[in-house]
Amino acid sequence: xxxxxxxxxxxxxxxxxxxxxxxxxxxxxxxxxxxxxxxxxxxxxxxxxxxxxxxxxxxxxxxxxxxxxxxxxxxxxxxxxxxxxxxxxxxxxxxxxxxxxxxxxxxxxxxxxxxxxxxxxxxxxxxxxxxxxxxxxxxxxxxxxxxxxxxxxxxxxxxxxxxxxxxxxxxxxxxxxxxxxxxxxxxxxxxxxxxxxxxxxxxxxxxxxxxxxxxxxxxxxxxxxxxxxxxxxxxxxxxxxxxxxxxxxxxxxxxxxxxxxxxxxxxxxxxxxxxxxxxxxxxxxxxxxxxxxxxxxxxxxxxxxxxxxxxxxxxxxxxxxxxxxxxxxxxxxxxxxxxxxxxxxxxxxxxxxxxxxxxxxxxxxxxxxxxxxxxxxxxxxxxxxxxxxxxxxxxxxxxxxxxxxxxxxxxxxxxxxxxxxxxxxxxxxxxxxxxxxxxxxxxxxxxxxxxxxxxxxxxxxxxxxxxxxxxxxxxxxxxxxxxxxxxxxxxxxxxxxxxxxxxxxxxxxxxxxxxxxxxxxxxxxxxxxxxxxxxxxxxxxxxxxxxxxxxxxxxxxxxxxxxxxxxxxxxxxxxxxxxxxxxxxxxxxxxxxxxxxxxxxxxxxxxxxxxxxxxxxxxxxxxxxxxxxxxxxxxxxxxxxxxxxxxxxxxxxxxxxxxxxxxxxxxxxxxxxxxxxxxxxxxxxxxxxxxxxxxxxxxxxxxxxxxxxxxxx
Numbered sequence: 001x002x003x004x005x006x007x008x009x010x011x012x013x014x015x016x017x018x019x020x021x022x023x024x025x026x027x028x029x030x031x032x033x034x035x036x037x038x039x040x041x042x043x044x045x046x047x048x049x050x051x052x053x054x055x056x057x058x059x060x061x062x063x064x065x066x067x068x069x070x071x072x073x074x075x076x077x078x079x080x081x082x083x084x085x086x087x088x089x090x091x092x093x094x095x096x097x098x099x100x101x102x103x104x105x106x107x108x109x110x111x112x113x114x115x116x117x118x119x120x121x122x123x124x125x126x127x128x129x130x131x132x133x134x135x136x137x138x139x140x141x142x143x144x145x146x147x148x149x150x151x152x153x154x155x156x157x158x159x160x161x162x163x164x165x166x167x168x169x170x171x172x173x174x175x176x177x178x179x180x181x182x183x184x185x186x187x188x189x190x191x192x193x194x195x196x197x198x199x200x201x202x203x204x205x206x207x208x209x210x211x212x213x214x215x216x217x218x219x220x221x222x223x224x225x226x227x228x229x230x231x232x233x234x235x236x237x238x239x240x241x242x243x244x245x246x247x248x249x250x251x252x253x254x255x256x257x258x259x260x261x262x263x264x265x266x267x268x269x270x271x272x273x274x275x276x277x278x279x280x281x282x283x284x285x286x287x288x289x290x291x292x293x294x295x296x297x298x299x300x301x302x303x304x305x306x307x308x309x310x311x312x313x314x315x316x317x318x319x320x321x322x323x324x325x326x327x328x329x330x331x332x333x334x335x336x337x338x339x340x341x342x343x344x345x346x347x348x349x350x351x352x353x354x355x356x357x358x359x360x361x362x363x364x365x366x367x368x369x370x371x372x373x374x375x376x377x378x379x380x381x382x383x384x385x386x387x388x389x390x391x392x393x394x395x396x397x398x399x400x401x402x403x404x405x406x407x408x409x410x411x412x413x414x415x416x417x418x419x420x421x422x423x424x425x426x427x428x429x430x431x432x433x434x435x436x437x438x439x440x441x442x443x444x445x446x447x448x449x450x451x452x453x454x455x456x457x458x459x460x461x462x463x464x465x466x467x468x469x470x471x472x473x474x475x476x477x478x479x480x481x482x483x484x485x486x487x488x489x490x491x492x493x494x495x496x497x498x499x500x501x502x503x504x505x506x507x508x509x510x511x512x513x514x515x516x517x518x519x520x521x522x523x524x525x526x527x528x529x530x531x532x533x534x535x536x537x538x539x540x541x542x543x544x545x546x547x548x549x550x551x552x553x554x555x556x557x558x559x560x561x562x563x564x565x566x567x568x569x570x571x572x573x574x575x576x577x578x579x580x581x582x583x584x585x586x587x588x589x590x591x592x593x594x595x596x597x598x599x600x601x602x603x604x605x606x607x608x609x610x611x612x613x614x615x616x617x618x619x620x621x622x623x624x625x626x627x628x629x630x631x632x633x634x635x636x637x638x639x640x641x642x643x644x645x646x647x648x649x650x651x652x653x654x655x656x657x658x659x660x661x662x663x664x665x666x667x668x669x670x671x672x673x674x675x676x677x678x679x680x681x682x683x684x685x686x687x688x689x690x691x692x693x694x695x696x697x698x699x700x701x702x703x704x705x706x707x708x709x710x711x712x713x
Contacts, residue, residue, distance in 0.1 A: 005193065005201040008095030008127055009183055010141045011070035012041045015062050015093070017084055018075030019045030019053045026099060027075040029147050030135075031056065037142040042067055062091050069093045073145050078102035078110070078131065081117040089124025096121070097145060098130035103189060105132070118191055133188030134163035140182055140207045154180020155209035156288050159198045161187050165214045165240075165281075172285055177429070178437055179289050182207040196224040203231035209292040212238045212284060221266075221608035225273045225632055232274025233467050236291040236460050239270055240278050268630040268646075269609055272639055274463040276456050283452050290442045290453030294418040296461030299378035301327035302454060303371045304350030305364070307357055307384035311447060312350035315383045315422065318451035324458060326350070333374040340366050350383070361389050361400050361432075365407035372415040379418045379454055382408075383447060387433035388425030401432035409439020418457050422450035470638035473672065475679035482508040486681060486708065494543045495708055500588055502704035506689075509673045509680075513701050514593070520586040525564050528589045535559055535592045537702070538567045540575045544582035546705065551578035556592060564589065593700035597652055597662050598691035601671055603633065603678045605685050605709065611678045613671065615643045617652060618691040625649070633675045640671045653694070662694040670699065685709040 014034065020027040027047075031054050034043050044067075045053040048060040059065050062072060062084075072093050074084055078100040088096060103114035114131075121128045129136060135146035139153040146163075151170045158181060160166045166184055173179045182205065185198055195218060202211035211231075218224055231237055244263035267277045276291065278284050302324050306312030319326065326349045334347045340363055346352040351371070357363045364386055371380050387405070390398035412419050419441050423433060426445040437443055444450040482505050489497055497505065503513040517528050518541065528536070540553030548554050552574030555567040568587045575582055598618030606612045609632055616628030629643040644650060644664055655661040674687060686707040693700045 003201040003204050004127055007070045009201060010138055013068060013070050015044040015046055015069045015072045017046040017062060017072050019047045019058060021050060021053055030073055030145050033144045033147055037144055039142045062087050072096040074098050078113060082120045085120040085126060088126055093126055095127040097136055098128055101132040103131055114191060121192055128192035130188035131191060133186035136185045138183045150174060152180030155182055155292055157182045157202045157208040157211045158184040159187060160214040161216045162214055169285060179285060190219055194220045196220055196227040199227050199231055210236050210238060210288050212288050215239055215241050216243055218608050222610040225269060228273035228275050229467055233464055236276055238276045238278055238288055240281060240284055241266055265630045269632045272631050274467050276460055286449045286453050287456045290457055293440045293442050294457050295416055296464055297379045297418050297458040298461060300324050300458045301376055301378045303327045303329060303377040303380050305367050305382045306350050307353050309352055311383040312352055315381060315447040315451060316350055318448050322451055322455040324455055327377045329374055330376060333370055336370045361397055361404045365404045368408050368411050372411055372417050381450060381454060382421045385424050387423045387430050391425060402435055405432045405435040408436060412440060420450050420454045422447050466638045470636035472634035472636050474634045475676040478680040479508050496543060497706040498541050498585060499704055502706040509677045511670060511673050514590050516588050516590040518586045518588055519568055525561055528564050529561050531591055533559055537590050537592045538571060539588045540571050541585040541588050542582045544579055545575060551575050593693040593702045594695060596693040596695035599694050600690040601674055601692055603674060603687040613675060616647055617649050621649050633678050635675055637668055640668045660696040663696055663698055666699045667694055683709055
């Protein structure tokens, strides 16, 4: 296994540094828990004053332990850490769990102590979990260094920046009594080991089917995305990201930059990497349970089998709101259902059995078989009170329900399609539902939770197929002509490219841009006449005026030499009034784009995730509605198509009330070219193409801005 954390999170031996005879101390509680759970390995209490603790020989220092030590649980104060780690290094300890707080969060002195602690760990090759962690557990390994009681062993792993979130999940699982855990890690301050390394461990851990991460903030976001892309092709990963209302980057100088830094950006990038992002904390376990049991759905077409019109309607509403589709079941399927259901049954989707199962629950299994056989059905939801017929009607139905559950389980295995059951008796845990759950079918009491599970099963299936079939396109080397343009801007001491320079840079990477003329004096106006009678756009060119419209530096629908002269004069006058000290390069004259749909394409160098592309509709959609999508670069063409589909206003691209649909392939080509440009030239801090005018016959880049990062040499 490639992860360095296996010997730390599944250790063969543990030293408890700061072991204590005081039952209120963690150094006592941890040893007591290890002994009670039957940890299969030596436990070494480290205490310079006690000869033994809880019947185990104690050692004055970890260096005096005879056998090897994989993991040290350090229960001593923060100030002792550098010395303790030096001893651990001398003993060749692989990793340490550091409980103490009092580091960088306390100020300059704590920061210095933190740096010294990390230096000691790095010098000796010790991996640190924490500091300021509430501990770790590995229930399959019978190692519980948290002290949480009665947690069920299972296949869900947890990584959390909050100890209470872990407790909430464990407590909820105990209430449900149908979900257990493999390993928990409290990350604390992430001084050494980061989220992406924990995810790499869980990706390799055979006891973990679904890693769940509670994240407040990433320190190595790009590395996390890289690891997630590798892990999610073979097992689902769930992230709940808190801090969804934090403000964007106020210092950004472009539309793209001002909309970045948000939860929406993080969510989009995680989903691009195949991660399941849960946005309601009470849905975390529901989704984890479903994804740990179900095969990924091959599509988004859902059939509903209900024994109640109300539950069927509620489930249908939730499905539509989640973005899934009701399957169009075939005539053959309807005919087969007619043979076994009463005349009053509804054979449209949702299928309402209309009392056809009241005295014979086995009909549920017959309907399940018929619906799963239909090639138009990707996922089946059973909704109502299945499993509780013996409770509701007659105890004699119990045996039939149990046999029906076993048959449904066999059908799930046979057809390989996900089946999700919502039953109002789920919390009663009757025997038929226990049999169904053991067959790998997730159970929920409320339709919304069941639909949430189904929706994420569908999304995960789609993401896994995209990651397997459409790897990100990695750009080649920077092109010399483009590098020369950027270097000229640097030499002139500018932090931003002029519009015509930005468009020339796009042209180097294969983007068709309109021809432009930079008017610098009256003589150049004659050159502008080459455009004939075409309507022109004229814009101020100044390194000191980035927002040209705000300065009155834009004139549209300009025609002919006289109008060009007048427009140029007005633009220069407006620019002077806006900023009398602005350095004016000239006035750019370009043909106006034909009418179409305004879109925006941008790139920022995000401090956490690296280069990120944004796409959305322009105008009010970006200014007010902020209807945009984000993806990390490099990306695939499939990623760009998903961005187009994601925005709420996508129907405008498809044509509304007359205009024909825009050519989306042209938009995708432009986005891929911009992604290549951003990869090849990371010194470009921000790219803003706004607006791009998209039409049925192609597109025009009407305006382009590029901002360079500061030189670091």
